Amino acid sequence: MGTIVRTRNLVKNFKGVEVVQNVNMNIQQGEIYGFLGPNGAGKTTVMKMLTNLVRPTSGEIEIFGQPLQGESFEVLRRMGSIIEYPVFYEKLTAVENLDLHCEYMGYYNKQAIRDSLDMVNLTNVHSKSVKDYSLGMKQRLGIARAILTKPEFLILDEPINGLDPLGIKEMRDIFKILSKEHGITILISSHILAEIEQIADTIGVIRGGRLLEEISMDVIRKQSTSYMELTISDSRQAARVLEHSLRISNYKVMDEKHIRIYEIVDAKDLTKRLVQEDVSIEGLSHYQNSLEDHFLQLIQGGESHV
Ligand SMILES: Nc1ncnc2c1ncn2[C@@H]1O[C@H](COP(=O)(O)OP(=O)(O)OP(=O)(O)O)[C@@H](O)[C@H]1O
Numbered sequence: 660m661g662t663i664v665r666t667r668n669l670v671k672n673f674k675g676v677e678v679v680q681n682v683n684m685n686i687q688q689g690e691i692y693g694f695l696g697p698n699g700a701g702k703t704t705v706m707k708m709l710t711n712l713v714r715p716t717s718g719e720i721e722i723f724g725q726p727l728q729g730e731s732f733e734v735l736r737r738m739g740s741i742i743e744y745p746v747f748y749e750k751l752t753a754v755e756n757l758d759l760h761c762e763y764m765g766y767y768n769k770q771a772i773r774d775s776l777d778m779v780n781l782t783n784v785h786s787k788s789v790k791d792y793s794l795g796m797k798q799r800l801g802i803a804r805a806i807l808t809k810p811e812f813l814i815l816d817e818p819i820n821g822l823d824p825l826g827i828k829e830m831r832d833i834f835k836i837l838s839k840e841h842g843i844t845i846l847i848s849s850h851i852l853a854e855i856e857q858i859a860d861t862i863g864v865i866r867g868g869r870l871l872e873e874i875s876m877d878v879i880r881k882q883s884t885s886y887m888e889l890t891i892s893d894s895r896q897a898a899r900v901l902e903h904s905l906r907i908s909n910y911k912v913m914d915e916k917h918i919r920i921y922e923i924v925d926a927k928d929l930t931k932r933l934v935q936e937d938v939s940i941e942g943l944s945h946y947q948n949s950l951e952d953h954f955l956q957l958i959q960g961g962e963s964h965v
Pocket residue numbers: 673674678696697698699700701702703704705817850
């Protein structure tokens with residue numbers, strides 16, 4: 660698998676303010692890359708730079724192994740995008756809108772229009788004009804338009820924003836089909852972790868214009884650990900009991916009164932043995948280091964909407 664997008668020290672200044680700072684981003688072929696960050700973090704600006712809508716102040720962008728320049732029309736033709744909200748001719752129908760888009764792109768193909776509407780489940784809307792569409796339908800039409808020319812790489816800026824749970828589910832299913840069945844690499848931004856974690860293969864976290872982390876979901880899942888924390892009278896004595904009587908080796912003494920155990924143990928057995936060996940137990944709790952904790956620690960916002 661190759662790298663589809665690579666940015667090196669990407670910077671964007673607006674009126675002297677660095678809204679994107681030294682971003683080094685790597686998107687691999689075939690993956691769904693979740694671009695996670697609070698409002699104003701710089702996601703849209705990065706996406707605009709990737710699509711040549713905004714020029715970087717400095718740094719490099721490589722897409723499909725080629726540097727992105729002002730005249731990279733070939734590269735741009737292989738990409739589809741929805742940046743900010745998709746805009747349509749409201750009085751026209753879906754097919755009429757896509758017809759016009761095809762004409763504009765110099766890619767007239769009736770079958771492609773039908774295929775892409777099918778792919779986003781926008782059928783049976785023949786005579787309806789776009790002004791009567793729900794937000795979810797508009798978003799899906801935006802995706803249909805973005806995939807009309809059968810791009811290899813799709814950029815979607817907050818496509819789930821404002822959708823109801825059913826709309827979100829529909830969108831997720833569409834992303835999965837585009838990715839897994841059609842092999843399209845997808846960059847998708849959101850400010851809500853829960854939306855991203857279910858679909859992304861890799862997550863890039865951005866805040867204040869800096870890419871704080873780029874990590875695969877597999878690695879994150881492996882890192883998220885559960886443990887049991889014991890509060891005891893004497894952690895040294897307790898550690899001896901764990902090692903010698905219970906044969907537990909995967910634990911950590913936190914301080915004089917706390918021990919964390921990272922392996923599965925029978926809590927009843929454990930407490931019984933500790934009491935037998937004169938260690939008094941003041942507390943025992945189970946913890947799960949969740950994905951959310953991981954990102955909240957990273958972003959240090961303290962809210963679940965990072
Ligand atoms: N054309 C512009 N001129 C001046 N400042 C801008 C411009 N475009 C974006 N910014 C600023 O750059 C910062 C990053 O904005 P950007 O839209 O990229 O963030 P974002 O992560 O996409 O957030 P959102 O989800 O709210 O769009 C913000 O502080 C924004 O006000």
